[in-house]
Amino acid sequence: MSRRLAALNLVLRVAVKPRLARTSGPGAAERDFRRLGALALRQPHYLRRIERPGGLHWISAGPCAPGRMILYFHGGGYISGSPATHQGLIARLSKLSRIEACAPDYPLAQDAPVPAAFDAALAAWRRCLALGYAPERILLAGDSAGGGLALALLARLCTEGTPPAGVIAFSPWTDLAMTGASLRANAGRDRFLPVARIAELCEIVLGGTDPHDPRISPLYGAFPGCPPVLICHSGTEILADDARNMAARLRAEGGAVTLHEEPDAPHAWPVFDGWIPEARQTLRLAARFAQSCLAATSR
Numbered sequence: 001m002s003r004r005l006a007a008l009n010l011v012l013r014v015a016v017k018p019r020l021a022r023t024s025g026p027g028a029a030e031r032d033f034r035r036l037g038a039l040a041l042r043q044p045h046y047l048r049r050i051e052r053p054g055g056l057h058w059i060s061a062g063p064c065a066p067g068r069m070i071l072y073f074h075g076g077g078y079i080s081g082s083p084a085t086h087q088g089l090i091a092r093l094s095k096l097s098r099i100e101a102c103a104p105d106y107p108l109a110q111d112a113p114v115p116a117a118f119d120a121a122l123a124a125w126r127r128c129l130a131l132g133y134a135p136e137r138i139l140l141a142g143d144s145a146g147g148g149l150a151l152a153l154l155a156r157l158c159t160e161g162t163p164p165a166g167v168i169a170f171s172p173w174t175d176l177a178m179t180g181a182s183l184r185a186n187a188g189r190d191r192f193l194p195v196a197r198i199a200e201l202c203e204i205v206l207g208g209t210d211p212h213d214p215r216i217s218p219l220y221g222a223f224p225g226c227p228p229v230l231i232c233h234s235g236t237e238i239l240a241d242d243a244r245n246m247a248a249r250l251r252a253e254g255g256a257v258t259l260h261e262e263p264d265a266p267h268a269w270p271v272f273d274g275w276i277p278e279a280r281q282t283l284r285l286a287a288r289f290a291q292s293c294l295a296a297t298s299r
Helices: 003-022 026-040 087-097 116-130 145-160 195-206 240-252 277-297
Strands: 048-052 056-060 069-073 101-104 138-143 166-170 229-234 257-262
Touching: 003 195, 003 277, 048 087, 056 087, 056 116, 069 087, 069 116, 069 145, 087 101, 087 277, 101 116, 116 145, 138 145, 138 277, 145 166, 145 229, 166 277, 229 240, 229 277, 240 257, 257 277
Parallel strands: 069 101, 069 138, 138 166, 166 229, 229 257
Antiparallel strands: 048 056, 056 101
């Protein structure tokens, strides 16, 4: 563990995790996330974000190869976050991979119930197809809830026989039925997320929907003809088993899955790019994976 990561873990444990435990509701969480994003989440030089019709934000930070793209879904527990809060992370991934990214502005759970976020993700995919991108030239990606959303969309696309080139998921939230043993085993080790609020968050997000619905819990989806998938998770986060079990599910259906574990990082640590070296290392891994997936489809 780097010294910077050790310092970040301390700040998260002492200041951020207690605040998350006291957050009064989705509205407060969303406001806090916007303030955190503006103050703490760094951005690469020459970042460009252009909003185009359909709520699609095109993000890059340097030259990109034409005809390929990353469709990225932001995290935030389905109750916070936006393409703007995550533009630093997305732009860095674009810069490292030299692939332009598109981030949909999907509705948050307090504004629209399940399956609104999934429907927006599917609409974004179809919009990209209408713009001329073939399925095999699109790579899905996301962090936390956004990683789960990317995998939920993957299940639908695999079932329809139009899978993307691949998927990258950072600390994905894949099981709102909360069956993962790490929710209990890592409750005291997770520096970021308070496990005591997870059941409440699931209730808000689900709004009465079956937690096994693959549109919100991709762990219960089907993935015929699954493309390559990279899943990155922390060994100490409470959602570690959401990642591990998702990898096992995909492998059971014949998917080629790379499961990368960072031993002692916070949940969705790539968002802290610019603060900790582990974030940049993971983003470089993801960029190489994206390049390999999209290069394979162009042969």
